[in-house]
Amino acid sequence: MSAPSTNPAQHGIGSPLVTAQAQLSEAIEILGYDEGLHQMLATPRREMHVAVPLRRDDGRVVLHSGFRVQHNISRGPGKGGLRYAPTVDIEEVRALAMWMTWKCAVVDVPYGGAKGGVTIDPRGHSAAELERLTRRYTSEISPIIGPERDIMAPDIGTDERTMAWVMDTFSVNRGYTIPAVTTGKPLTIGGSLGRTTATSRGVVHTARAALADAGTDLREVSTAVQGFGKVGSHAARFLHETGARVNAVSDQYGGVHAPDGLDVPALLEHVAATGSVVDFADADPIDNADLLALDVDVLVPAAVEGVIDAETARTVKARWVVEGANGPTTAEGDRLLAERGVQVVPDILANAGGVVVSYFEWVQANQAYWWTEHEIEERLEHRMLSSYRSVAALARAEGISLRDAALVIGVRRVAEAHLVRGLYP
Ligand code: NAD
Numbered sequence: 001m002s003a004p005s006t007n008p009a010q011h012g013i014g015s016p017l018v019t020a021q022a023q024l025s026e027a028i029e030i031l032g033y034d035e036g037l038h039q040m041l042a043t044p045r046r047e048m049h050v051a052v053p054l055r056r057d058d059g060r061v062v063l064h065s066g067f068r069v070q071h072n073i074s075r076g077p078g079k080g081g082l083r084y085a086p087t088v089d090i091e092e093v094r095a096l097a098m099w100m101t102w103k104c105a106v107v108d109v110p111y112g113g114a115k116g117g118v119t120i121d122p123r124g125h126s127a128a129e130l131e132r133l134t135r136r137y138t139s140e141i142s143p144i145i146g147p148e149r150d151i152m153a154p155d156i157g158t159d160e161r162t163m164a165w166v167m168d169t170f171s172v173n174r175g176y177t178i179p180a181v182t183t184g185k186p187l188t189i190g191g192s193l194g195r196t197t198a199t200s201r202g203v204v205h206t207a208r209a210a211l212a213d214a215g216t217d218l219r220e221v222s223t224a225v226q227g228f229g230k231v232g233s234h235a236a237r238f239l240h241e242t243g244a245r246v247n248a249v250s251d252q253y254g255g256v257h258a259p260d261g262l263d264v265p266a267l268l269e270h271v272a273a274t275g276s277v278v279d280f281a282d283a284d285p286i287d288n289a290d291l292l293a294l295d296v297d298v299l300v301p302a303a304v305e306g307v308i309d310a311e312t313a314r315t316v317k318a319r320w321v322v323e324g325a326n327g328p329t330t331a332e333g334d335r336l337l338a339e340r341g342v343q344v345v346p347d348i349l350a351n352a353g354g355v356v357v358s359y360f361e362w363v364q365a366n367q368a369y370w371w372t373e374h375e376i377e378e379r380l381e382h383r384m385l386s387s388y389r390s391v392a393a394l395a396r397a398e399g400i401s402l403r404d405a406a407l408v409i410g411v412r413r414v415a416e417a418h419l420v421r422g423l424y425p
Contacts, residue, residue, distance in 0.1 A: 078114030081155025102410030200234030202353020219243035227303030
């Protein structure tokens with residue numbers, strides 16, 4: 001099976017950083033902030049670029065590029081995922097770190113925004129190679145991470161095993177166990193119940209609330225989900241369990257479509273056995289562009305940035321786009337969707353369930369006291385719905401989109417932290 005590039009719109013007009021900066025400019029204009037504050041909010045506080053040499057299993061040494069960007073740490077430690085992908089570069093990591101800043105502020109967790117990345121395709125590497133790479137990367141960036149400085153989590157191409165290696169490397173070098181340096185860890189070393197599904201649950205909570213505001217019941221709609229990884233697969237499962245029809249899903253290899261709805265539990269088994277949704281029985285093949293244009297009620301992009309752009313936005317037929325991925329819609333794509341009356345539940349709100357339960361995991365690790373799954377699920381739902389309600393209320397009051405309202409709330413909270421702390425010296 002050949003794998004196309006994971007990120008078709010890395011640079012230029014639709015690049016993640018251009019999108020993130022355009023969104024910030026729009027929020028600044030609504031808020032009426034001056035150029036100095038705009039510049040502070042637009043610029044990463046701290047960046048680390050590291051060379052990550054990896055000894056391959058065959059003895060060769062290959063050098064990879066690694067990054068950690070702390071976009072803002074005014075409201076608390078940096079927080080953000082670690083991405084392994086061949087297309088990762090500093091600009092993408094800067095954009096992802098900025099989105100983390102606004103996201104943490106929108107759901108009011110006491111963090112700033114950060115993100116990490118290593119330019120590597122994890123699929124072409126053994127577990128032993130990925131472990132060596134992760135440990136070297138962690139060691140290189142260890143001066144700037146830690147429970148009070150910057151806390152890592154999984155993202156594209158990394159998982160709870162990666163977080164265990166990060167936590168172990170950081171702890172061994174300090175001489176004692178420090179679980180709160182990462183979230184999304186395995187349960188046995190201080191991970192939280194409910195973390196693996198938290199992002200997807202949040203997507204479904206906010207989708208349900210947005211549809212209810214329009215008098216529509218999530219149980220009665222058709223959906224399509226792009227991306228079938230940690231976020232997309234659970235989102236499809238929860239949508240199916242809710243009673244919604246999941247008409248199509250895709251991954252980087254292709255997609256599958258069934259007009260009457262996919263048998264999602266059987267599809268999950270197929271993916272566990274084959275590694276892809278492709279060739280699932282009782283479904284027709286569909287490519288990623290056609291999936292975005294499918295005639296469904298709700299579209300959930302849960303893969304990579306920039307997929308709904310000036311071209312594809314014109315083809316979207318869904319009434320709602322609920323952004324499981326970070327930055328799936330470019331600024332021009334967003335404008336076109338709005339023009340066509342498509343309601344977008346923005347990434348910094350819709351996919352914030354992951355960082356909410358990451359926060360719960362960090363709190364539990366700091367207290368060394370573990371909550372029940374019921375407590376976590378209840379608190380997650382409460383935090384997601386109250387955040388959604390604040391965003392929706394502002395959008396209604398000001399006559400702006402949910403994206404602008406979420407950005408205004410997030411950017412304002414960060415700006416207030418700057419202003420109240422004052423400028424040193
Ligand atoms: P993942 O690596 O587990 O899954 C990514 C999925 O997207 C895979 O199914 C992959 O095949 C697919 N994909 C990759 N390139 C594609 C392409 N060009 N077209 C279609 N599908 C493609 O990653 P994940 O953790 O599920 O993250 C997905 C998105 O959600 C990312 O934007 C990530 O930043 C965002 N996100 C993740 C979390 C989390 O908790 N994991 C939280 C918030 C946001």
